[in-house]
Amino acid sequence: xxxxxxxxxxxxxxxxxxxxxxxxxxxxxxxxxxxxxxxxxxxxxxxxxxxxxxxxxxxxxxxxxxxxxxxxxxxxxxxxxxxxxxxxxxxxxxxxxxxxxxxxxxxxxxxxxxxxxxxxxxxxxxxxxxxxxxxxxxxxxxxxxxxxxxxxxxxx
Amino acid sequence: xxxxxxxxxxxxxxxxxxxxxxxxxxxxxxxxxxxxxxxxxxxxxxxxxxxxxxxxxxxxxxxxxxxxxxxxxxxxxxxxxxxxxxxxxxxxxxxxxxxxxxxxxxxxxxxxxxxxxxxxxxxxxxxxxxxxxxxxxxxxxxx
Numbered sequence: 001x002x003x004x005x006x007x008x009x010x011x012x013x014x015x016x017x018x019x020x021x022x023x024x025x026x027x028x029x030x031x032x033x034x035x036x037x038x039x040x041x042x043x044x045x046x047x048x049x050x051x052x053x054x055x056x057x058x059x060x061x062x063x064x065x066x067x068x069x070x071x072x073x074x075x076x077x078x079x080x081x082x083x084x085x086x087x088x089x090x091x092x093x094x095x096x097x098x099x100x101x102x103x104x105x106x107x108x109x110x111x112x113x114x115x116x117x118x119x120x121x122x123x124x125x126x127x128x129x130x131x132x133x134x135x136x137x138x139x140x141x142x143x144x145x146x147x148x149x150x151x152x153x154x155x156x
Numbered sequence: 157x158x159x160x161x162x163x164x165x166x167x168x169x170x171x172x173x174x175x176x177x178x179x180x181x182x183x184x185x186x187x188x189x190x191x192x193x194x195x196x197x198x199x200x201x202x203x204x205x206x207x208x209x210x211x212x213x214x215x216x217x218x219x220x221x222x223x224x225x226x227x228x229x230x231x232x233x234x235x236x237x238x239x240x241x242x243x244x245x246x247x248x249x250x251x252x253x254x255x256x257x258x259x260x261x262x263x264x265x266x267x268x269x270x271x272x273x274x275x276x277x278x279x280x281x282x283x284x285x286x287x288x289x290x291x292x293x294x295x296x297x298x299x
Contacts (some may be wrong), residue, residue, distance in 0.1 A: 071282050104279050142280065143173045143180050146189050150180075155275060 003049040006091035006099035007073075013090060019082050023075035027059060030076065037119045038079040049107065049114040051078035052121030068120055073104045077122040079128040084112050098141025101122060102148050108151070162208045165245035173284060181243055183230030186275030191244065195220055195227075196234055196268035201295065204233075208237065218257045222265035230267035237270055 003078070005025075011034045013021065020042060024030055041050035056066035071077055088106045090097045107114075165172065165181075172181040177194040179201075192200055198219055199212050207215075212231045213224035220227070238244045 055241075069282070073279055073282060101279055105276055108279070139171055140173075142182060143175075146180050146182070146191075146276065149273075149276060150191055151222070155273060 004093060004099075006093040006095060009099070009133075012094070013082075013085055016042045016082070021080045021082055021085070025076055028074075028076045028148075029125065031120050031123060033119050034121040035079075037117050038121060041115050041117065042079060042081065045117075046113060047115050048084050049078055051114060051116045052119045053077070053117075054124050054128065056124045057070045060132055062125070066106045066126070070116060070118075070124075071086040071124070072108075073101050074122060074124060075100055075103070076124075078114075084110075088112070095141065095144040095148065098143075098145040099136065101141060101145040104122045105145060106152075125149045125152075157206055162206060162247050162249035162251075163203045163238070163244040164206065164250070166242055166245050170222040170243050172204070173201065182245065182280060183241070184280070186274075187279075187281040188241075188272055188274050189194075190241070190270050190272050191279065192270045193228075193266055193268065194263060195266060197269055199231055199234060199268050202228075202255055203235075203244055205255070206247075207255050208251075211255050215255050215257060216268070219260070219262060220265035221262045227265070227267075234268040234270065241270075241271075241272060269292060 012115070014021075018040070022030075022034075022038075037052060038050040043046060051070070051072060053068050054071040054074055055068045058064040058066065084107060088103070088110045092102050093099075093101055168267045169185045170181055170183055172179055174197050177197055178194040178198040179190075180198075181190040181192070183189070195216055200215055202212055202215060212235075213228040216222065216231060217224040234242070239246070
């Protein structure tokens, strides 16, 4: 049992030295367009985050096409200025799951300036033993992220 | 209550969890989420367990500092709002036994209430985890 993905992501943020942060989780793939399409977008100093679209497939059979879409929760589908995390804080380790959903919500609330390209920048490979395969765990993550959202308050 | 039957939670489109007296429900089709206070959570869990609506006031009165006849109207309005938001639908009672009337301390009463939030719709709908079938996911336009 490790300390969980929130702690791992915070450790990585602490260790990173660059001004632009990218994430790549186990089993996910950046496409060859990831840096090529997202990095130039951040040349615009008015932007804090660049996101692309995600293609979902199955780890067991990459030929299975589960569609392409905009998945703002998947951290691997974006590049973020380090200043984003200075502003909104790190990942929330007390969450049982859903630290990525929680972060996406906080980034939205903080008014982080985001640009989106429809280019495919991430391949999300689902397999039955991945951390998210159990729908129950994912649902818990959603409940956790929602409770965290309600504690922050300030709904419009 | 005007309706003598029971209700069921509108599964699978609605999922819920009760923690520390607060229930969160998510409408997976709309991405809306709902927060229910302690009295509402008691009623919600009675619905989940398939108890008839007629049993709700006595259970609420046993858990909170309120008379059943005073709670009945609040409960009816609460359930009506659940029906309006399609979180629950009318159904036949399914519970095999009467609800347990707990002999524990009664908490201060606040009328059951549910609050709806739409600020995380995009994120909840986009969560790729929902779509574990080969049908693909909902396509969201970039915003």
